[in-house]
Amino acid sequence: MNGAQALIRTLVDSGVDVCFSNPGTSEMHFVAALDSVPEMRGVLALFEGVATGAADGYARMTGKPAAVLLHLGPGLGNGLANLHNARRAKVPMVNIVGDHAIPHKPLDAPLESDIVAVASNVSTWIRTAGSSADIGRVTAEAVAAAHGAPGQIATLILPADVSWGAGGVASERIGPSGRAPVNVDLVTEMVELLISGEPTMLFLGGTACSERGLVAAARVAAVTGCQLMAETFPTRMTRGAGRPLVQRLGYLSEMSTEQLKDVKHLITVDTKVPVTFFAYPDKPSRLIPEGCVTHTLAGDVDDAVAALEALADALDAPMQVATQDRIGGEIPTGDLNAHSVAQIVGALLPEGAIVSDEAVTSSLSLPFTTAGAPPHDWLSLTGGAIGQGLPVAVGAAIAAPDRPVVALQADGSAMYTIQSLWTMARENLDVTTVLYNNASYEILKMELDRVGAEGAGPKAHSLLDIGGPVMDFTAMAKGMGVPATRATTAEEFADQFAKALAEPGPALVEVMIPKLF
């Protein structure tokens, strides 16, 4: 077999059987080799950011890496923003970047550039496959590295001649290193702290936001009275009726400092001590109050769920915890705005839904209106690089074809990876996109005010206004093969959203909502 065939065979044998692809000439042998390994599914994206974001969404739902196939330095660049989000999501991914044939590289052909430099922005494991003979081994190492705690982007640079060269040998799976075991002394220490009576918060992120993690945390809270709080943008958070209700820390520091103000001890579990997203003049970047002491129950390479369970067991906490009731379901009528949309989403969200949330300023009501919806998973904008929502929805739908996916998507951020809609149509993915059209970068208007920018006038405001012309996402979606409708009242939205959910395959409902500012 040639190098590309050995590579794909090794991926499949290592459990990686989906490849989100946007190939070019240097990847043609990889593409050709797909036919020789029937277990590998190739999913085409029209833009690299769709491929990388989809691999992120896939990993969030399966816990295992997908492969991504990108074309040289520019293709990696186009995929970089969602690789950044995936890095922050701590998901595994095998990021394959095609390169020129090794003897071609010194010639400085037009597409030559420094791939390693760009990859180093998102990836600590970067290797170039040096020969067809060892590509199998390097690939198995890449998969193992991707699986390494907490979940890594392993970047494998693949010269074209290594792909096409004969003598490829597939390699067996290399077992991933696994998470660090529970530190029993630390658990004992945290028990002491939790029963001391001092106001304490378990601050949960990453794997701790899984159902097992939240249940264990809720057990701890039930017997100690500690507060529970999830990080602002968890990779995947289990929510809804029948699950423990844990609020997330607010995005705005005005809100999050209030949520944290009484905390004397903050215990982080698979997350970091919270800081503001951005710095603001004369405001602190740290969010915890003066004098608050921070502790780490589990870092991101540790088995956080096991640590939480060990803590709950050490406290003799009962297994049964209070969970969220099934509430909501009222469908408002009349004006359509971010709040009424959120109410309708909460009322109609199907059981087992996967929500990809990039609603940005339109998301404010969503945590409350969906808390009592049927059980679901919530995927959020982990790295803050917009253009994640639709690609993550693509990947989640590939990962979980039996579950409905709902993408809650703001207009401005939708435009970074709008090409996702085409892949939804091509793969007939059951994704219902709610597209919030307020024709404005509302978050930036808010931030312009929050940063205290001096002298902002008409020119500044015009750069935050995407209403001239107002985009027609219904037309764009149809242009990419996704059935779409537009709603201007609550009744229309409820009707269109319900119909879109009832139909298999992709749909987009554009909600025309007023600006906030």
Place this chain on the structure above:
Amino acid sequence: MNGAQALIRTLVDSGVDVCFSNPGTSEMHFVAALDSVPEMRGVLALFEGVATGAADGYARMTGKPAAVLLHLGPGLGNGLANLHNARRAKVPMVNIVGDHAIPHKPLDAPLESDIVAVASNVSTWIRTAGSSADIGRVTAEAVAAAHGAPGQIATLILPADVSWGAGGVASERIGPSGRAPVNVDLVTEMVELLISGEPTMLFLGGTACSERGLVAAARVAAVTGCQLMAETFPTRMTRGAGRPLVQRLGYLSEMSTEQLKDVKHLITVDTKVPVTFFAYPDKPSRLIPEGCVTHTLAGDVDDAVAALEALADALDAPMQVATQDRIGGEIPTGDLNAHSVAQIVGALLPEGAIVSDEAVTSSLSLPFTTAGAPPHDWLSLTGGAIGQGLPVAVGAAIAAPDRPVVALQADGSAMYTIQSLWTMARENLDVTTVLYNNASYEILKMELDRVGAEGAGPKAHSLLDIGGPVMDFTAMAKGMGVPATRATTAEEFADQFAKALAEPGPALVEVMIPKLF
């Protein structure tokens, strides 16, 4: 004034008065400062690749840099592919990347990443502004660096607190270092070579493809009988009736080796010895024949036009040269395909048009059908990173508002930066886009065959097929505010293209053409 105001004032005083922008929170003070410097024009893009490609197109038409405003590492990543093309185009650009406030950076907030690493892929001049007091000086240095021969991407990293800090001081323009003067001895040497009678080719790129450069080269050819050839993808090539006719080297090595086969001496002028874009198994990457000797009249830091003129003068070449006649103008009827589209484009191309060419496989006939069109400029895909055509058209239209811009755009590559259409509508740019819809990555089908990929079957071919679903670019264009029509016959296209050219403002004509393969 604050740092951002000092920065923008310095840009304007240094001759940089357009900023293609896609800002985020960390750039809000920059955005606010736009109102305090009325000479600076901010142009909003919905995606960073549009902004960086537009700055490239702008520089190609003005010879001076535009500024680009990007948001942190992910924004830079999104802009990277067109920065790569701009690097290969050797155009000046001031690439401003906002960053977190300096004290915020060690906190590893969600959007923190290694900006310098990514910038190093495209930029040799990279500086971080360290304080509001010295931002003016650093900005003036950035502009000077951008202007430095041959044209550089100067990346200025701008921490938010440097923007908002008081005590900004605008700096005066720093004169750029010019191009190296003509090497008289080298000219004498080339004269000897050219009159030796050995088959010699002047191989022209970069600035040598300007009208002055081509005229000087044609003078040399007229008296020495040397061949003239332009590089495959010149940054900007002057063409059409009344100008010297110089062919470009073909993209396919099957074609270019034939073009070069009799050359004994190749003299490069602001370009490099040609190599294939990609490597292919068992084929050479070098294109020149065995035994061909290469010489450099002017490298990319030299004044290539002056060198060519000195060469022509040293040869006592007459000033008058043969130029291309005005030919073409016949409008075909019947079937619409890449060739009939090319004939109609050649027939109707307006005088002074700027053509942004990313027609890819549909471009094969264009050099011939447009050779005798009224005088025009041709902008090509310098770095091979697709998604350049529409952004470059945006920038060219901003740079030259009195000239019609024609974007010849393939479907697959259009989808990387399709958001360009919205900026065309917003700025009411006189860009007529011809969108070639063959619903296929035809170039990759051709390359799949050329690389001799083994075992390609239905899965491989399906990854090169973008026809399921077929995109409707007319709908997408309308969704972004650009009037659009679809043509299925030659008559329809001629009629729609003529109307689109006659109307000011943007328009898109989608041509439904058959696949080649």
